Amino acid sequence: MTTQTSTPNTPATPTANTPTGLIGIPPHAGRALATAGGALTVVSTFLAWTWTSEFPGDLTYYGYPGGLQVLVLVAGALTTLFALSSYGVRGLRWLTPAGADAAIKLAALAAFATTWYTVLAISLELGGLVNLEPGAYLAATATLLALLGALALPFERPEPDPIDPDETGWARFQHNAGHTWQTVKAAFTSGTPRAVPPLSSYAEILIIVGILSLALVVFTYGIGTGYDELFVGFLITAGFGFAALNKSGLIAQASHITARHQNITVCGAFIAAACFPFTQTDDQYATLGVYILIFATVALGLNIVVGLAGLLDLGYVAFLGVGAYAASLVSGSPSSPFGVHFPFWAAVLVGAIASLIFGVLIGAPTLRLRGDYLAIVTLGFGEIFRIAVNNLDGTSGPDLTNGSNGISSIPDLTILGFDLGAPHDIAGFTIGRFANYFFLMLAITAVVVLVFRRSSDSRIGRAWVAIREDETAALAMGINGFRVKLIAFALGATLAGLAGTVQAHVTYTVTPEQYLFAGTTPPNSAFLLAAVVLGGMGTIAGPLIGASLLFLIPNKLQFLGDYQLLAFGLALVLIMRFRPEGLIPNRRRQLEFHTEDDAPAVLSKTGA
Template sequence: MTTQTTAPETPGAREADAPSGLLPLPERAARALALGGSALTALSTFLAWTWTAAFPGDLTVYGYPGGLQVLVLAGALLATLLALASYRPKGLRWLVPAGADPALRLATLATFATSWYTVLAISTRLGGLVNLEPGGFLVAVAALAALAGALALPFHRPAPDPADPDDTGWTKTRHGLAHTWATAKAAFTADTPRPVPALPSCAEILIIVGILALGLAVFTYGIGTEYDEQFTGFLITAGLGFAALGKAGLVAHAAQITARHRNTTLCGAFVAAALFPFTQTDDQYATLGVYILVFATVALGLNIVVGLAGLLDLGYVAFLGVGAYAAALVSGSPGSPFGVHVPFWAAVLAGAAASLVFGVLIGAPTLRLRGDYLAIVTLGFGEIFRITANNLDGTSGPDITNGSNGVSAIPDLDVLGFDFGARHHLGGFAIGRFANYFFLMLIITAVVVLVFRRSGDSRIGRAWVAIREDETAALAMGINGFRVKLTAFAVGACLAGLAGTVQAHVTYTVTPEQYLFAGPIPPNSAFLLAAVVLGGMGTISGPLIGAALLFLIPNKLQFLGDYQLFAFGVALILLMRFRPEGLIPNRRRRLEFHQDTPAPTHLTKAGA
């Protein structure tokens, strides 16, 4: 009788065979579930989700997606590609240079959140689940299955902290909760960097063109959302989709490509922005476009003060108001006591010069302060400007600003016979009033970007960065701190006044209530500062993107009513928690907030 022997079990073999994801599924089954669920979700968008057209977006049609189905389809296609990349990492390495699994989790989460939000919105608005067609039930089940499969994929578990035998009660519970949070976070953040082969210059330029075209398409879709549920779904899909691309390594790879072709990227970005009015059939959304450019230009000027020089200015919107009032008073408005009508170039110079003078006058006595004290003084200046503009009404003071009524009936610009208030036709496209001002503001933005970039790369720009990093060390190295900070203050004020000259003509009226510290609608000092921090301090593209988001989102979230600022604040808190360096940070700030990131061989310039 022979005895059957069993091979000894190697240590760790049981752990290797066991599922290591958040859900107890084998890895092969989890990948199949994520891929199949994502593909089925994409197919479900071609079915009807409801039987009635009472829900906006026309989700009753078979054969092509509409409304929120388009967003679900985009998220499902991205999740399907990432699931295929996790199956074939060698063939699709270009798609996931940093690994597929963390990106797949975020992509399936985006699809799940958007699809379930749509299903719940249909049920809530129309009165129950009975209003769903089979496609609505199918997308709910398929999206949930795809997310479950992605969460069951293995990830790198964080090493647990050594247990302290003296810990009891709440201390052990706290350590357990912390470890659980670290485990869940690792499921979405773990990645394995992979080398990406270099591409020829022509191929990289084509990639830049594709990135800009995608950015223009996403911005045009977001600004053109027609109803509240569609914009909310857009925020969910775009936010989580961008995070998924970041975890896949595509955002970092794109940043490296654009950094190697900075001039091409900047020129291409302005060309893409100039194409925006041609994508609109009327002036409705071109209005938002020109206001976004005004807000973004002022935020970029504030980025010099806060992002480069490190000076916390809480009254920066006052410089925008100084430029707007100066231009309005000399542009032929009937409400102006001066009765002067100068050409636009003279009004631009007047607005920029007035803001520059005020910047020097305010900065000279206050810039010897630091930190919170400087912030309090600038906050006071912003309020003093608004109160003074209210009092210069001929009763409480001299008649200059017409008090709370402001300077009204500012005429449209007429530059070299081109009337900005009239409708023009260009290449078969009708260009309205706000589109005309959009192109003008785009030129102003290009000037501000040029000033920011050249000054950031100059000797004075390096001095600003030195003051921001350590003012004491900079003074010890021979930098004249007061002069350097005053220069930053003056340049930032001048750029804000430059944008204010265009804002005065776009809005027709300049009133003190437009220049508050905080309010529901930007521009104001609080939103300007948030745009700089949110986008990425010390960069060019960061404040531009941050300002666009901070202006667009409040305008689209007005249906929330009194809860608008609450929801907006929660979103900012979450973003600062998970990405404190901003959406488009430079390498210095990325290293400050992520010390575990390997240091680059060289640092980018201040305006990168």
């Protein structure tokens, strides 16, 4: 009987026990095919894909990618870089600290899906394959080859060494990167692996600046997509691209670095957001920006109730309506029966205090309920609020809210002589009405983020988490459950009312139909709850990102008509299937949805 022996420094050869991919190509040949296909995909984007400019984006140029070609270029470049990283190319090893195979698969899938979607769209809209130029054929072939090569890569990865969960983020990065490099080195080269030098604090801060800059570019590109085909391609590339970066380990490492410099990250995020209006030439997309901020701020307030305290509130949008109605009644609207015009600060206080009062009044008799019973009661409150303001028209009830017509002609805000309804020139840039409200809403979002951070890190915040995890155990430890839950309910309602005061002035009109439990467009209670769960319960960035996606995607998918909600719902199901803990989860949520073996590799120190 003979045995085969091998040394770590000899190239790996396929054996009966070698992990294989989905197809019969050897893994080393598949890796080479994926690399070549990714490189050819990049080359194809510099060629013309069609001979006519009738297709949106004008894909007729040579040497200059445009429209959907830019997205294919990004996906092809990711595929190539991940593939080269798997070979241990100097300077690229840091791209795949958690392994390259899964990242190559997803990046190749992003390039393939975006390319073939573009090719099919050109053929269908222009009338056949005859409208395709050689660049399109090359792109379709290259992405197919890259995908086949990626599918040949093994689905099993070498088990990593045990990781100390108390390690710092960068120490864990060194651990993963060193392990991956040793594996690659043993498979493809010979010699001694080199350790990755640690980064200084200044280098990590530069990385944070790069991450925020990239986030601003991606958001600006997504919100500024000028036609439907480009937005669909953006969703495909961004979705699979994010999944590829997550599988490579870069998302986890980025979260570790940002957690080490949390204050700098938060300040930098607001600075990046403040730059958004200056990237727009008119108010078309700044309008979406201010509505996204309103929706995101309300979602962050709901995150206190649901994410921290664990109270399922299905009527939370009613508190947004209470703040909006209260502010509109005292802001000088001719539809208001009071006939008063409070200054901005007074109107904000009225809206916030009104929501606070309603939060206490609703929470006091209902928060002794738990689970589904509490959800049903809050759902009823949301419907009662909408029906009540609809009947306060002077016919069915007192003349207070003007019924279904709502409070209209709400004047623009004026703060210290600065009229937010008029355009202003700042440093050579013309800032329009919606950009002015964007900056105001950004300041309010900063206040809400500060309140969320301080309250979640406080004694009351720890009590909320204890109530959420096990209310019976928390009560046994001496926590006053009713008082703690009432504080969470009241604080969440106050933050929603604060955002409602700005919403009333941005929309000019407040009507009952704006505050439904469910509808085709946010804000409504169903979308708010989905934003918290999708983004990541108990975190700051999670609901902000989740709300941005849930507001932007339905707005851009209106061309689908009756199939809009079907496509949107399918996307949510897929996201929650493959990312059940949310896009930006905290440590506890990841422990709930991952096994003990793989949890330490994805956990972060903080959920912020």
